[in-house]
Amino acid sequence: xxxxxxxxxxxxxxxxxxxxxxxxxxxxxxxxxxxxxxxxxxxxxxxxxxxxxxxxxxxxxxxxxxxxxxxxxxxxxxxxxxxxxxxxxxxxxxxxxxxxxxxxxxxxxxxxxxxxxxxxxxxxxxxxxxxxxxxxxxxxxxxxxxxxxxxxxxxxxxxxxxxxxxxxxxxxxxxxxxxxxxxxxxxxxxxxxxxxxxxxxxxxxxxxxxxxxxxxxxxxxxxxxxxxxxxxxxxxxxxxxxxx
Numbered sequence: 159x160x161x162x163x164x165x166x167x168x169x170x171x172x173x174x175x176x177x178x179x180x181x182x183x184x185x186x187x188x189x190x191x192x193x194x195x196x197x198x199x200x201x202x203x204x205x206x207x208x209x210x211x212x213x214x215x216x217x218x219x220x221x222x223x224x225x226x227x228x229x230x231x232x233x234x235x236x237x238x239x240x241x242x243x244x245x246x247x248x249x250x251x252x253x254x255x256x257x258x259x260x261x262x263x264x265x266x267x268x269x270x271x272x273x274x275x276x277x278x279x280x281x282x283x284x285x286x287x288x289x290x291x292x293x294x295x296x297x298x299x300x301x302x303x304x305x306x307x308x309x310x311x312x313x314x315x316x317x318x319x320x321x322x323x324x325x326x327x328x329x330x331x332x333x334x335x336x337x338x339x340x341x342x343x344x345x346x347x348x349x350x351x352x353x354x355x356x357x358x359x360x361x362x363x364x365x366x367x368x369x370x371x372x373x374x375x376x377x378x379x380x381x382x383x384x385x386x387x388x389x390x391x392x393x394x395x396x397x398x399x400x401x402x
Contacts, residue, residue: 206397213391215331217322219340219370221382225317227288229310231303235259238281244295248286248312255284255297255309290315293380313380320350322368322386326359329366331390338370341385348372348384 239256242248258281294311297303320340324332332338333355340348349372356367370386372378 211393211396219320219322223313225314227312257282320370323365
Protein backbone atom coordinates (compact mmCIF):
# COMPACT_ATOMS: atom_id res chain seq x y z
CA UNK A 159 0.00 0.00 0.00
CA UNK A 160 2.80 2.41 0.81
CA UNK A 161 4.47 1.77 -2.49
CA UNK A 162 1.21 2.37 -4.39
CA UNK A 163 0.58 5.58 -2.41
CA UNK A 164 4.06 6.88 -3.17
CA UNK A 165 3.57 6.16 -6.86
CA UNK A 166 0.32 8.08 -6.94
CA UNK A 167 1.91 11.08 -5.21
CA UNK A 168 4.78 11.06 -7.72
CA UNK A 169 2.34 11.16 -10.63
CA UNK A 170 0.38 14.05 -9.07
CA UNK A 171 3.60 16.02 -8.46
CA UNK A 172 4.72 15.49 -12.08
CA UNK A 173 1.40 16.72 -13.48
CA UNK A 174 1.52 19.85 -11.27
CA UNK A 175 5.08 20.61 -12.32
CA UNK A 176 4.19 20.33 -16.00
CA UNK A 177 1.19 22.67 -15.54
CA UNK A 178 3.33 25.29 -13.80
CA UNK A 179 5.91 25.18 -16.59
CA UNK A 180 3.22 25.64 -19.24
CA UNK A 181 1.75 28.58 -17.28
CA UNK A 182 5.15 30.26 -17.05
CA UNK A 183 5.58 29.92 -20.80
CA UNK A 184 2.20 31.54 -21.43
CA UNK A 185 2.91 34.34 -18.95
CA UNK A 186 6.31 35.02 -20.55
CA UNK A 187 5.80 34.80 -24.31
CA UNK A 188 9.23 36.38 -24.82
CA UNK A 189 10.74 33.05 -23.89
CA UNK A 190 9.16 31.47 -26.96
CA UNK A 191 11.53 31.70 -29.93
CA UNK A 192 10.20 33.78 -32.82
CA UNK A 193 11.18 33.85 -36.45
CA UNK A 194 13.32 36.97 -37.12
CA UNK A 195 11.67 39.48 -39.56
CA UNK A 196 13.80 41.41 -42.03
CA UNK A 197 13.29 45.21 -41.71
CA UNK A 198 13.15 47.09 -45.00
CA UNK A 199 12.97 50.90 -45.67
CA UNK A 200 11.29 52.02 -48.93
CA UNK A 201 13.69 54.05 -51.05
CA UNK A 202 12.97 56.11 -54.19
CA UNK A 203 15.82 56.81 -56.58
CA UNK A 204 15.80 60.15 -58.38
CA UNK A 205 18.21 62.52 -60.11
CA UNK A 206 19.47 65.97 -59.24
CA UNK A 207 18.03 68.73 -61.42
CA UNK A 208 19.23 72.25 -62.18
CA UNK A 209 16.27 74.60 -61.82
CA UNK A 210 15.26 78.05 -60.61
CA UNK A 211 14.27 78.31 -56.94
CA UNK A 212 12.29 81.20 -55.50
CA UNK A 213 11.80 82.37 -51.95
CA UNK A 214 8.48 84.21 -51.85
CA UNK A 215 5.84 85.49 -49.45
CA UNK A 216 2.08 85.86 -49.86
CA UNK A 217 0.09 88.90 -48.68
CA UNK A 218 -3.52 90.08 -48.99
CA UNK A 219 -4.69 93.06 -51.04
CA UNK A 220 -8.22 94.51 -51.21
CA UNK A 221 -9.79 96.06 -54.30
CA UNK A 222 -11.17 99.57 -53.91
CA UNK A 223 -11.96 102.84 -55.67
CA UNK A 224 -9.60 105.53 -54.43
CA UNK A 225 -11.80 108.37 -55.69
CA UNK A 226 -15.58 108.91 -55.82
CA UNK A 227 -17.76 111.58 -57.43
CA UNK A 228 -20.53 112.89 -55.20
CA UNK A 229 -23.58 114.03 -57.14
CA UNK A 230 -25.40 116.84 -55.31
CA UNK A 231 -28.55 118.85 -55.90
CA UNK A 232 -27.96 122.27 -57.45
CA UNK A 233 -31.26 123.71 -56.20
CA UNK A 234 -34.06 123.05 -53.73
CA UNK A 235 -37.07 121.28 -55.17
CA UNK A 236 -38.68 118.01 -56.18
CA UNK A 237 -36.92 115.27 -58.13
CA UNK A 238 -39.02 114.79 -61.25
CA UNK A 239 -37.01 111.99 -62.88
CA UNK A 240 -34.11 109.63 -62.12
CA UNK A 241 -32.20 108.35 -65.15
CA UNK A 242 -29.77 106.00 -63.40
CA UNK A 243 -29.80 102.76 -61.43
CA UNK A 244 -27.37 101.31 -58.84
CA UNK A 245 -24.45 99.53 -60.52
CA UNK A 246 -25.03 101.25 -63.87
CA UNK A 247 -22.11 102.72 -65.80
CA UNK A 248 -22.38 106.45 -66.59
CA UNK A 249 -20.24 108.69 -68.77
CA UNK A 250 -18.98 112.19 -68.16
CA UNK A 251 -21.72 114.76 -68.88
CA UNK A 252 -24.56 112.21 -68.82
CA UNK A 253 -27.87 113.44 -67.33
CA UNK A 254 -28.61 111.78 -63.99
CA UNK A 255 -31.50 113.69 -62.38
CA UNK A 256 -34.01 116.40 -63.16
CA UNK A 257 -35.21 118.73 -60.37
CA UNK A 258 -38.06 121.21 -60.46
CA UNK A 259 -38.46 123.93 -57.82
CA UNK A 260 -41.80 124.89 -56.30
CA UNK A 261 -41.43 128.39 -57.71
CA UNK A 262 -40.93 127.09 -61.24
CA UNK A 263 -44.00 124.88 -60.88
CA UNK A 264 -46.16 127.90 -59.94
CA UNK A 265 -44.66 130.17 -62.59
CA UNK A 266 -44.90 127.51 -65.26
CA UNK A 267 -48.58 126.87 -64.60
CA UNK A 268 -49.34 130.61 -64.59
CA UNK A 269 -47.51 131.22 -67.88
CA UNK A 270 -49.11 128.19 -69.52
CA UNK A 271 -52.57 129.44 -68.54
CA UNK A 272 -51.83 132.82 -70.18
CA UNK A 273 -50.17 131.53 -73.34
CA UNK A 274 -50.10 127.82 -74.19
CA UNK A 275 -47.53 128.39 -76.95
CA UNK A 276 -44.95 129.54 -74.42
CA UNK A 277 -43.35 126.40 -73.03
CA UNK A 278 -41.75 126.89 -69.66
CA UNK A 279 -40.47 123.79 -67.84
CA UNK A 280 -38.26 125.17 -65.09
CA UNK A 281 -36.32 121.89 -64.93
CA UNK A 282 -32.80 121.73 -63.58
CA UNK A 283 -30.74 118.88 -65.01
CA UNK A 284 -28.05 117.25 -62.86
CA UNK A 285 -25.23 115.78 -64.95
CA UNK A 286 -22.29 113.54 -64.17
CA UNK A 287 -18.91 115.15 -63.63
CA UNK A 288 -16.99 111.93 -64.37
CA UNK A 289 -17.35 108.39 -65.66
CA UNK A 290 -17.76 105.31 -63.51
CA UNK A 291 -20.32 103.09 -61.80
CA UNK A 292 -23.21 104.19 -59.59
CA UNK A 293 -22.20 102.77 -56.22
CA UNK A 294 -24.85 104.60 -54.19
CA UNK A 295 -28.27 106.09 -55.03
CA UNK A 296 -29.79 108.19 -52.25
CA UNK A 297 -33.07 109.51 -53.73
CA UNK A 298 -35.83 108.58 -56.12
CA UNK A 299 -38.43 110.45 -58.16
CA UNK A 300 -40.79 112.53 -56.04
CA UNK A 301 -38.34 113.22 -53.19
CA UNK A 302 -37.95 116.78 -51.95
CA UNK A 303 -34.26 117.71 -51.69
CA UNK A 304 -32.33 120.71 -50.41
CA UNK A 305 -29.68 122.61 -52.31
CA UNK A 306 -26.34 120.77 -51.94
CA UNK A 307 -27.91 117.51 -50.71
CA UNK A 308 -26.18 114.31 -51.88
CA UNK A 309 -28.11 112.44 -54.56
CA UNK A 310 -25.72 109.67 -55.64
CA UNK A 311 -22.11 108.46 -55.55
CA UNK A 312 -20.11 107.52 -58.66
CA UNK A 313 -17.02 105.35 -58.28
CA UNK A 314 -14.27 106.63 -60.57
CA UNK A 315 -13.05 103.79 -62.78
CA UNK A 316 -9.64 105.43 -63.28
CA UNK A 317 -9.01 105.25 -59.53
CA UNK A 318 -9.58 101.48 -59.22
CA UNK A 319 -6.67 99.71 -57.50
CA UNK A 320 -5.71 97.08 -54.95
CA UNK A 321 -4.52 98.18 -51.51
CA UNK A 322 -1.80 95.96 -50.08
CA UNK A 323 -1.31 96.02 -46.29
CA UNK A 324 2.46 95.71 -46.19
CA UNK A 325 4.23 94.94 -42.90
CA UNK A 326 6.85 97.61 -42.43
CA UNK A 327 9.71 95.12 -42.05
CA UNK A 328 9.01 93.77 -45.56
CA UNK A 329 9.41 97.13 -47.30
CA UNK A 330 12.84 96.27 -48.82
CA UNK A 331 11.33 93.26 -50.64
CA UNK A 332 8.37 95.15 -52.13
CA UNK A 333 9.09 98.82 -52.71
CA UNK A 334 12.04 98.14 -55.01
CA UNK A 335 9.84 96.14 -57.41
CA UNK A 336 7.93 97.58 -60.33
CA UNK A 337 5.48 94.71 -60.84
CA UNK A 338 3.83 92.00 -58.72
CA UNK A 339 1.56 89.02 -59.40
CA UNK A 340 -2.01 88.86 -58.02
CA UNK A 341 -4.33 85.87 -57.79
CA UNK A 342 -8.09 86.38 -57.44
CA UNK A 343 -10.32 83.93 -55.51
CA UNK A 344 -11.59 82.41 -58.79
CA UNK A 345 -8.02 81.58 -59.85
CA UNK A 346 -7.57 84.53 -62.24
CA UNK A 347 -3.98 85.79 -62.40
CA UNK A 348 -3.29 89.49 -62.89
CA UNK A 349 -0.14 91.50 -63.38
CA UNK A 350 -0.05 94.58 -61.17
CA UNK A 351 2.21 97.62 -60.99
CA UNK A 352 3.09 99.39 -57.75
CA UNK A 353 1.72 102.90 -58.19
CA UNK A 354 2.30 104.65 -54.87
CA UNK A 355 2.71 104.16 -51.13
CA UNK A 356 0.50 105.79 -48.53
CA UNK A 357 2.48 108.12 -46.20
CA UNK A 358 0.98 106.65 -43.00
CA UNK A 359 1.40 103.43 -41.01
CA UNK A 360 -1.33 101.75 -38.98
CA UNK A 361 -0.43 102.17 -35.31
CA UNK A 362 -1.73 98.73 -34.26
CA UNK A 363 -0.68 96.40 -37.08
CA UNK A 364 2.35 98.47 -38.20
CA UNK A 365 1.37 97.98 -41.84
CA UNK A 366 1.61 100.47 -44.68
CA UNK A 367 -0.82 100.62 -47.59
CA UNK A 368 0.67 100.13 -51.05
CA UNK A 369 -1.40 101.04 -54.14
CA UNK A 370 -1.27 98.39 -56.90
CA UNK A 371 -2.76 99.24 -60.29
CA UNK A 372 -4.05 96.41 -62.52
CA UNK A 373 -5.40 96.11 -66.05
CA UNK A 374 -8.35 93.74 -66.29
CA UNK A 375 -10.67 93.08 -69.21
CA UNK A 376 -13.54 92.30 -66.81
CA UNK A 377 -15.02 94.40 -64.01
CA UNK A 378 -13.55 93.57 -60.60
CA UNK A 379 -15.91 94.34 -57.69
CA UNK A 380 -14.90 96.46 -54.74
CA UNK A 381 -13.68 94.83 -51.48
CA UNK A 382 -12.43 91.69 -53.26
CA UNK A 383 -9.41 90.14 -51.51
CA UNK A 384 -6.58 88.95 -53.77
CA UNK A 385 -3.34 87.16 -52.99
CA UNK A 386 -0.16 89.08 -53.82
CA UNK A 387 2.98 87.01 -54.41
CA UNK A 388 6.17 88.84 -53.45
CA UNK A 389 9.48 87.25 -54.51
CA UNK A 390 12.19 87.79 -51.90
CA UNK A 391 15.06 85.93 -53.59
CA UNK A 392 15.72 83.90 -56.76
CA UNK A 393 18.38 81.25 -57.39
CA UNK A 394 18.37 80.72 -61.19
CA UNK A 395 20.74 77.71 -61.31
CA UNK A 396 20.17 75.76 -58.11
CA UNK A 397 20.58 72.01 -57.60
CA UNK A 398 17.34 70.44 -56.47
CA UNK A 399 15.50 67.16 -56.05
CA UNK A 400 11.72 66.56 -56.02
CA UNK A 401 10.14 67.50 -52.71
CA UNK A 402 8.40 64.13 -52.44
